[in-house]
Amino acid sequence: MNETDVNNTLLKLKSNANSVVYDTLVLIRKKILQTECGVKLIRERRALEDLVNILHKPNEKILDVTLSILGNCCLEHESRVEVANYGIAAPLVAVLHNINRDSIQCRACRLVGNLAQNYNLALELHEKGVISGLVVAADVGENSIATRQMAVRALRMLWSVQSQRSNMLELNAVHKVAKLLATPYESKEERELLNAVIKALVVFSYQCSEHCARQICERGSDLHSLLSLVDQVHLKDSIIICISNLCHNANARLILGIANAVRIVVKELTGHNFNTLATTDVCSALVSTLCLFSRESVNRAKIRRAGGLPIILAIYRDSPVDIYKSRALHALAHFIYDEISLQELLKEGLVEVLISRLNDFVKVKGKVHSVIPPESRPNAKRSRTHQHSHKSENDDMDDSSNFRINKEECDDSGNWKATKRFRLSSPSFVAVQKENWSREKGSPISPSSLEFKHTGSMLDHTSSPSRWSDSLTADWSPSNLSCQMSPDSPPPYKTWALSAASPPHDMMSGASSPLSHSSTDCDWPEMYSPVCHDASSDEELEEGIHEEEKAEEPANSDKCDSRSSSPELQPVSTVCENVNAGSDQSLILNLLSRVSHMETPVEDLAVHNTLITLLDYITLTQNPLPRAARVLRRIVRNHNYFLKILTHQFVLSVHSRLCQPIHQHCVQCDKLDDIGRSLLTQVILVSSSGYGEGELSHHMLKSDMAVRRMLAVTIPYIVKKPRLLKRFLLEYRGLDILQELLCQKRTEEATLMEHIPDSLSMLAASLKISPPQLNTAHEDETCSGGFSPYDGASEEPDDGLSLILDDGSKVSTNKNLLCLCSPVFDAMLQGSFMESSQQSVRLQHVSYSCVVHLLYIMRLGRVPHCLPGLNLSTAMELLVTLDKFLVPGCDQLAELIIRQFLKPKTVSCMYQHMSEMGNLIYCNYIRTRTVEFILAAEITSKDRLNIFNELTETVYPHQALEDVFHLLQEKLLSPN
Incomplete structure (x- = not known):
């Protein structure tokens, strides 16, 4: 048709003759609409207004064709906007309510669905009461399958008006659609209706309220019909997404579980390679659904029986998608009180997986803490004191699965007092x-x-x-x-809708876990389930489903809403899910804590990786949760793990990493020290028991050398009774093993050897070896009076004598003083020797400073508490000189040397000099005191290790070790 013919034809729509109007409508549908720009021509000639006006006519034949034409025209957005301006809503709703002819009902429903793609028009249709008419059209009755299909489609499109959803639910619109699932689906038309129904249910269930979920699920037969269709390939994805959406409602989950949905989800996930699991809608829906099913005990049992526990653990272990990991972890947390499920999860490697994730967290977040001075935390010292006063009580309470409230407050004097603790179930x-x-x-x-x-x-x-x-x-x-989730609160997981304009939002909450940092005293939260609330999203839900969809009528070559055999699902948009790392670590520790409470031993708890990871978490994480330390305490005090703890060097690691502060006056270091001492105390208690004594005895006698070496190094840390120390270290040759390790310096034992100095120090403390007194509180007046031994050294006395030294220098002194103070000088200068007649006497192998200090001591008549200007080298030379010339005061000088010069930096040098001087009694005394200092002085582990390294690198390495172990052996053999 040319342009003139089109204009003439469209003008006839204004005719008053029904036959002319009808013929014109038929011609428009057959001729004009079949052209490529037919709808555009109708719109440009303003014929849409005439078509809308025709809807007011009661002639059914005319209405039938008019609705068909308007339905095709309103597939385009411009046409929908124009007919809205002409007020199409009111006459269309009137037609739907008043004319029962099936074809008119079908085309009216189709037109409503097309118009509802415009949000404002959809709202107007709601206000005109279109829903009640659509509900009647969708009901199983005399209406054809095509009419029901168009009604379902229209209801789905009108669901986009969120404010009108409650009205649709009051009219049972969702329930009417769900009822259609129970009808047979054999013919092609019936299958198309089924596609429309499932597509609508996916949209209805997207972030649905409790009322909506009830209308879908309250008829068990309808739900069984839906789940029975999951085997059909072209429907499977939509059904899975619908199930996932419904699972966000607690009561719907129960009904789905009864309808065997759990087994369907587990079956679909079985065999997936979670290392490469794609972030598609269906995969994410399956993971979310399985995790949501774990919230009820009845569904948890179904998951276990269906084989879903390994799948949840595999998702958490293998999936590269953080969203999946977080969902799986929350699901695992729900099995925390299910003993049977926990046992199965442990067989699948639950502890290993949890520790691996905790280790990943430490690698990302961990770092050595900075110094926290006590003045920055005014209550730190007071809290720490209170913690010590109640440590035994807390340790006893820690094993209990009962909950308690622990509130601390100050009394009038400013001291902390603890209120009474209660069981929440009391x-x-x-x-x-x-x-x-x-x-x-x-x-x-x-x-x-x-x-x-x-x-x-x-x-x-x-x-x-x-x-x-x-x-x-x-x-x-x-x-x-x-x-329980309120109907109006958005779910914490992603729900799904088949919409391009409104992609599904990921609703995983970023809210902190109920297992919060403030729960420091309770090992379990005050609730049955560790994940107790549905968190809401930070984003508002977008209103409406603005879907541009073309539809074709099922008959008469009219266009209608059709669907391919495989539904196209909108791919997941890139959504950043706010995963709370603090919540995840809390859940991990909560699971580990629950496992540590189990009566049967769990071998994975006492392996090296578990113990070291927990230590890493405590030492490297800022504000670590206290549950980690409590888990370690329960592990170390369990007899079943005793030997493994020792062989994995856990005791040595605790002492070196927790009990050795890295900062001075640091609150955090004090806290770590408290934790470390608490852990060691628990091991000491076990080792002191009959069980611990028997285990240590057996393995010190029967185990291979590697285990015996480890035990020999560890025993001084954990055994404090002299009787047991004597047995393990002397009778079972533990002390010999330590000495051999230090002498051999084998590379493979380097790590173990680093702990031997501290081990020997712990042994010395148990044997009550005291370090030498190093204070200088009582100094002689010569130290503070400014007097120097060199004063008067060159004065010419009346009975003068010059002492000529090796370097040619002379020191003038009094012969009578020398003879009076030294028997050797008296024999030399008053006897028959040639020196008696000489005015100058040569002294060999004595330095000038040594002679000056010697003369000062002679004039003073004693060795003072302090010799100004004296250094270590001169002091040791002076000690030999006093002994050589039999001058009294060697014992006092030896004490002065120890008190004034014995320090970590000089102890190895002092020991070497004393060893070089031979077996003089005072040299041996100083050497013994240096050994006591090495073993018992309050010095850092690093300094003590350096001292041992320096001693073993001297010319007397074996002598040094012999002295150390001889002293320890004597103490072990002493009756006291």
Whole structure:
């Protein structure tokens, strides 16, 4: 048709003759609409207004064709906008309500669906009451399959108006659509209807409320019909997404579980390679659904029986997608009270996986802490003191699975006092809480309406959520009370919709876990389930589903809404999920804590990787959760892990990493020291028991040399009784093994050898070896009076004598003084020797400073507490000189040398000089005191290790080790 013919044809729509209008409408549909620009021509000639006006005519034949033409025209956005301006909503709704002819109903529903793609038009249609007409059209009755299909499509499109969803639910629109699942689907038309129904249910279930979920799930037969279709390839993805959406509702999860949805999800995930699992809608929906099913105990049992536990663990272990990992971890946390499931998870390597993830966290977040001075934390010292005063009580409480409240407060004197601790399950405590709450509110309260939620260290009580029916209010799992999600709150997981304009939002919450940092005293949160609330998203949900979709009518060559055999799912948009790392580490530690409470031993808890990772977490993480230390305490005090702890060098690692502060006056170092000493105390208690004594004895006698070496180094740390030390170190040759290790210096034992100096120091402390006194509180007046021994050294006395030294220097002195103070000088100068007649006497192998100090001591008549200007070399030379000339005061000078010069930097040098001087009694005395200093002085582990290294590098390495071990052996053999 040319342009003139088109214009003439369209003008006939204004005719008053129904036959002319009908013929014109048929011609428009057959001729004009078949052209490529037919709709555009109709719109440009303003014929849409005439078509809208025709809707007011009661002629069914005319209405049938008019609705067909308008339906095709309104596939385009411009046409929808134009007919909206002409007020199409009111006459269209009137047609839908008043004319029961099936073809008119079908085309009217199709037109409503096309118009509803415009949000404002959809809102207007709602306001005109279109939903009630669509619900009637969708009902299984005299309407054809095509009519029901168009009605379902229209309802799906109108669901985009979020403010009208409650009205649609009141009219049972969702329920009417869900009922269509129960009808047979054999013909092609029936299968197309099925596609439309499932597509609509996916949209309805997207972030659906409790009311909506109930309309989909309350008829078990409908739900069974939906799940039975999952085997059809072209429907599987949509059904899985629908199930995933429904799973965000707690009551829907129960019904889905009864309908065997758990087994379907597990079956679909079985065989997946989670290392390469793509982030598609279906894969993410399956993971989310499986994790959500773990919230109820009845579904957890189904997951276990269906073989879903290894899948959840595999997702957490292997998946490269952080979102999947977080969901899987939260799912695992729900099995924390399921003993059977925990046992199965442990067989699959639960502890290894948790430790691996905790290790990853430490690698990313861990670093050595900076110094935290006590003045920056005014309460740090007071809190630490309080912690020490209650350490034994806390350790006893730690093993209990009962919950407690621990509140600390100050008394009038400023000291900390602890209030009474209660079990949260205690009937008396619950009664008091209810009474207080009732008194505050001024109204009575029923026992069933009180719910405790854990928020830090406080208890909040809120009314328990309402339930659907008596059949669903049964306490399937105690976690239902805390996991219930309100209908208006968005779910914490992603829900799904087939929409291009409104992609599904990922709703994983970033809110902190209820296992918060403030829960320092309770090993379990005050609730049944460790994940107790559904967190809401930070983003608002976008309104509406603005889908540009073309549809074709099922008959008469009209265009209608059709769907291919394989539904196209909108790919997941890139959404950054706010995963709370603090919450994840809390859940990991909570699971490990639960495992450590198990009666049967778990071997993976006592392996090297587990122990060291927990230590890394405590030492390298800023503000580590205290549960990690409690897990370690339970591990070390369990007899079943005793030997493994020792052989994995855990005791040595604790002492070197926790009990050796890296900063002075640091609050964090003090905390680590407290933890370390607490752990070592627990090991000491086990080793002191009959079991520990027997284990150590057996392995010191029967095990291979590697184990015996490890035990020999570790025993001084954990055994404090002299009787046991004598047995292990002397009778079982533990001391010989330590000496051999230090002498051999084997490369493969380098790490172990680094701990031997501290081990010997711990042994010395147990044997009560005291270090020499090094204080200089009582100094002689010559040290503070400014007098020097060199003063008067060159004075010419009346009975003068010059002492000529090796360097040619002369020192003038008094002969009588020398003879009076030294028998050797007296014999030399007063006897028959030639020196008696000489005015100058040569002294060999004596330095000038040594002679000056010697003369000063002679004039003073004693060795003072301090000799000014004396250095270590001169002091040791002076000691030999005093002994050589038999001058009294060697013992005092030896004490002065020890008191004034014995330090970590000089001890090895002092020992070497004393060894070179031979077996003089005072040299041996100083050498013994240096050994005592090395073993018992309060010096750092690094200094002590350096001293041992220096001693073994001297010309007397074996002599030094002999002295060290001889002293220890004597103490071990002494009766005291």
